[in-house]
Amino acid sequence: MSKKVSSEDTHTISHINYVTNGIHDLANDLYEDLMERDHDKAKIKASGICKLMSDLIHSMSDEI
Numbered sequence: 024m025s026k027k028v029s030s031e032d033t034h035t036i037s038h039i040n041y042v043t044n045g046i047h048d049l050a051n052d053l054y055e056d057l058m059e060r061d062h063d064k065a066k067i068k069a070s071g072i073c074k075l076m077s078d079l080i081h082s083m084s085d086e087i
Contacts (some may be wrong), residue, residue: 046075 028036049072056065 042075042079046072049075 049068053065053068053072056062056068
């Protein structure tokens with residue numbers, strides 16, 4: 024018998040996928056900018072990753 028996933032868990036999984044997909048996309052873009060030696064764009068991408076990580080840390084701290 025399989026256990027049904029609760030709607031809260033479904034929402035949580037969806038949010039986790041959204042956040043991690045954003046991180047993945049920014050990291051891929053950062054890689055491309057670094058390979059192209061476009062340091063101005065790379066700095067913007069790196070800052071975006073840092074902001075996303077900071078927001079993630081704050082949201083996890085709020086849940087405790």
